[in-house]
Amino acid sequence: MPEFFNLLSPDDARRRFLDHIPPLGEAETVPTESALGRVLAADTAAPQVLPEFRRSSVDGYAVRAPDTFGASESLPAYLRLAGEVLMGRPAEIDIAPGEAALVHTGGMLPDSATAVVMIEHTQTTAEDEIEVRRPVADGENVIQVGEDIQPGDPILPAGHVLRPQDLGGLLAVGIAAIPVARRPRVAIFATGDEVIPPDRRTQPGQVRDVNSATVAALAERAGAIPLRLGILPDDFEVMLAGAQAAIEQHRVDMLVLSAGSSVSVRDRTAEVFDRLGAPGVLVHGVATKPGKPTILAVGGGRPLMGLPGNPVSAFVQFLMLGVPGIYRLMGAQEPRIPALQARLTANVASVAGREDYVPCRLALRDGEWWADPIFFKSNLIFTLVHADGLLKVPLNQAGLEAGEWVEVCPLG
Amino acid sequence: MPEFFNLLSPDDARRRFLDHIPPLGEAETVPTESALGRVLAADTAAPQVLPEFRRSSVDGYAVRAPDTFGASESLPAYLRLAGEVLMGRPAEIDIAPGEAALVHTGGMLPDSATAVVMIEHTQTTAEDEIEVRRPVADGENVIQVGEDIQPGDPILPAGHVLRPQDLGGLLAVGIAAIPVARRPRVAIFATGDEVIPPDRRTQPGQVRDVNSATVAALAERAGAIPLRLGILPDDFEVMLAGAQAAIEQHRVDMLVLSAGSSVSVRDRTAEVFDRLGAPGVLVHGVATKPGKPTILAVGGGRPLMGLPGNPVSAFVQFLMLGVPGIYRLMGAQEPRIPALQARLTANVASVAGREDYVPCRLALRDGEWWADPIFFKSNLIFTLVHADGLLKVPLNQAGLEAGEWVEVCPLG
Secondary structure, eight states: OOOOOOOBOHHHHHHHHHHTOOOOOOEEEEEGGGOTTOBBSSOEEOSSOBSSSOEESSSEEEEOGGGGTTOOSSSOEEEEEEEEOOTTSOOOOOOOTTEEEEEOTTOBOOTTOOEEEEGGGEEEEETTEEEEOSOOOTTTTEEOTTSSBOTTOEEEOTTOBOOHHHHHHHHHTTOOEEEEEOOOEEEEEEEOTTEEOTTSOOOTTOEEOOHHHHHHHHHHHTTOEEEEEEEEOSOHHHHHHHHHHHHHHTTOSEEEEEOOSSHHHHHHHHHHHHTSSTEEEEEEOBSEESOTTOEEEEETTEEEEEEOSSHHHHHHHIIIIIHHHHHHHHTOOOOSOOOEEEEESSOEEOOTTOEEEEEEEEEEETTEEEEEEOOOOTTOTHHHHTOSEEEEEOTTOSEEOTTOEEEEEEOO | OOOOOOOBOHHHHHHHHHHTOOOOOOEEEEEGGGOTTOBBSSOEEOSSOBSSSOEESSSEEEEOGGGGTTOOSSSOEEEEEEEEOOTTSOOOOOOOTTEEEEEOTTOBOOTTOOEEEEGGGEEEEETTEEEEOSOOOTTTTEEOTTSSBOTTOEEEOTTOBOOHHHHHHHHHTTOOEEEEEOOOEEEEEEEOTTEEOTTSOOOTTOEEOOHHHHHHHHHHHTTOEEEEEEEEOSOHHHHHHHHHHHHHHTTOSEEEEEOOSSHHHHHHHHHHHHTSSSEEEEEEOBSEESOTTOEEEEETTEEEEEEOSSHHHHHHHIIIIIHHHHHHHHTOOOOSOOOEEEEESSOEEOOTTOEEEEEEEEEEETTEEEEEEOOOOTTOTHHHHTOSEEEEEOTTOSEEOTTOEEEEEEOO
């Protein structure tokens, strides 16, 4: 009679789910300058060398280095000023032995120059003469051709999520448009006879839908296009019809049902998922808290996710399993820096064989992060609002002690 | 003859800059569900209690707790089934002593019930009778009225940057629209005769503009609307006219000039800023690497920022000073979790009296983050592309040793 869960560990559940999700494999080409947060759809390599010419890294004088050897404050070297290298122009000046050319930071070195003397170490002595008070070695204050990147060097691999600096690197070598993964369309339904839209007044027994908004926000952050499709009643036929219509009308790539809180609604969710194509339900229950009754399925090539109705459970499970599902659809590498290491301010109880995610506050003390666990019930959304992160109690531990190092997923 | 910097420490520079930036003080009301990443313009408090009714946290039977006292596997308590509480409906059933009502997770408790027995600890013995095999205490498996939030409780303060879970909290208490700070409009110009648009082919001596894209991406991430307004030649009158026209035509709230690499261009930037209104240039040079020649100004109530032309310097300085400027315009609190603590894999040389930001790779070893510094020149954009973060060498240290803990700003 009670529900029977065949509980998988979070890692196993995640692997089983992700292994069944086929990447969309669809790319679109966008201007590089508009590609922030998009996922590269192909490996990129440098089409050219950078810098393309020898550049001065300082304001100063381009010289033949040997002409400065032995130069000092008391015995400067005197060089004839052959001219100025203008910015953005080829350095057409030739420097004969004993000559120098004024060059600005980023300017091109004349062919015959081998180094740059910083302007601070020189003095103008006549209109066409400078004295140099310090020697420079060959190559000093010069950025060599190819020092930044060489033609054919890999820049970023397919699956990389583009950051501000990546756009700069691509543009620097003239890659002004790039192929990126199409953004997956994630349909989100709330279900449950007690759930009403958040802009309505509640009647006794009713609660507002918060999961559609939190899941949509997490999906958007992950790079997807969220589609909030409303609230379905606790009725198998209506739920199935709603899911099917969404898939057809909205070209849905992923479907999420925030599945109400009672067992009956959750079971109906699994039945609906099994009707949306093979392989159907893959995971019915995860050994985790909050979020044990999570349902993971794939149907018709689409990931399908049944979230518990409790707002904390729904949030944590979508963050831990739904977001990786979106990355998988886009063929994206997950972020390299997922977690913070912090020390616990208090003991946290758990149960061996279950992975817990506990909302916590974070504080920096003497250069170390401390995580202060928040007592929580998965029904209470404000425990998340007051949290800076989720601390993880690993599967095989029956709790953690104050002072221990823990992994914290920041809720930024 | 050489440039004279009156170098301020990064903290002093930042404080002087931010203290002169007046917050825009303009709010607009947006639907809460569309407010991800926006900045709250007013303190919010709960307009109502949550939950609004006593809810069951499990599937089970609502009972009067004393009726279950002493119940056990061998000596169960027998209760008459008075009915079922439907989801989304008031609990109209009254439970007399010796009675129970079926209730689902999230359902409303009948007035006379004081606890819920989990369905796993019961058995149906007749159509209208159950046996209870474990006692429950008053309040067990019940979420009390107001356990999540009380009317008038503060939710989030003005200046808070809204996260996914915050939208959920606001919607849970029926706040479906909220006042948020207007997004500042940040105008970005590149300057320098050597700089060309990134989609053009370079001629000898020319380089592509990358700073406009990286600064725009950082500004967008921070919540601003970036306006990339192109490239200005190294000519005072043209630069001034360009800046003035932008401010008038585009209702600019902040102006950034990526100011070329040579001293002459940087000095012209300062002259332009001094013509855009009082107080003018506040900081001309920061004791930091990369990015020493950064110019910070405020004119006509607008922050004005002159960035070095080197891509690494421009990126780091906009991240460290420009982004806080945007937050200030929005009246936003800076993120609570700015830095990661990591240990150094190698010695890093610096100079006392200068704060360094060194690009680094991050790796997790035995639960600790390690930062692997990348040798860098501020001219080389690909040092940032290959970096996971920027590690900080504090102002008063002449370097750091391998194994030391350092603060790392992740470049996510």
